[in-house]
Amino acid sequence: ALRDALDVGSSIMFVCDEATGDMRRLVGVSPNFDAGALADYRAYYHGVNPWYHRGRRFGVPATVVGEELIREAEFLKTEFAADFCRRLGIRHTTGSIRRIAPGVVVGTGLHRTPCQGAFDLEHRRLHGLLADNLARALGVADRLGVLRGQRTAGLETLHALGVGIALLD
Numbered sequence: 001a002l003r004d005a006l007d008v009g010s011s012i013m014f015v016c017d018e019a020t021g022d023m024r025r026l027v028g029v030s031p032n033f034d035a036g037a038l039a040d041y042r043a044y045y046h047g048v049n050p051w052y053h054r055g056r057r058f059g060v061p062a063t064v065v066g067e068e069l070i071r072e073a074e075f076l077k078t079e080f081a082a083d084f085c086r087r088l089g090i091r092h093t094t095g096s097i098r099r100i101a102p103g104v105v106v107g108t109g110l111h112r113t114p115c116q117g118a119f120d121l122e123h124r125r126l127h128g129l130l131a132d133n134l135a136r137a138l139g140v141a142d143r144l145g146v147l148r149g150q151r152t153a154g155l156e157t158l159h160a161l162g163v164g165i166a167l168l169d
Helices: 002-006 035-048 050-058 079-088 121-160
Strands: 010-017 023-029 062-065 092-101 104-112
Touching (some): 002 121, 023 035, 035 079, 050 062, 050 092, 062 121, 104 121
Antiparallel strands (some): 010 023, 010 104, 062 092
């Protein structure tokens, strides 16, 4: 539905350390990010992605169109564009960054091919709305995961006791 609504050719979503920008994990990607492209992105290209690193300067939260970060002519001269994006058919982006937990952000990039053309400000607005909702959902999932981990640790402790205990709240 997102691909149809925003005429998106591909996408990527990842969780990063807010202070350093280091990727913690990839959450989701489109099919054009095959295993080799994912491995390359994680190992190297995330570190030289001018869209991501320039976008971080906007602070959190932010949603931007690629051309707000770097002129297309300048972008095409980058190693990221020449080696990575060209291989995946990516030329344009709209990206977002949102906080999902203290010190943790989710980044999303929606991409278009050269034939699809650049994103405009309306696409940026729609991507921002999507990013807000996505961040809320991931934040809740993170909190539930933390609570589940604490509950599991508590139950393991109770199971290890030699006496039966009932705790009520």
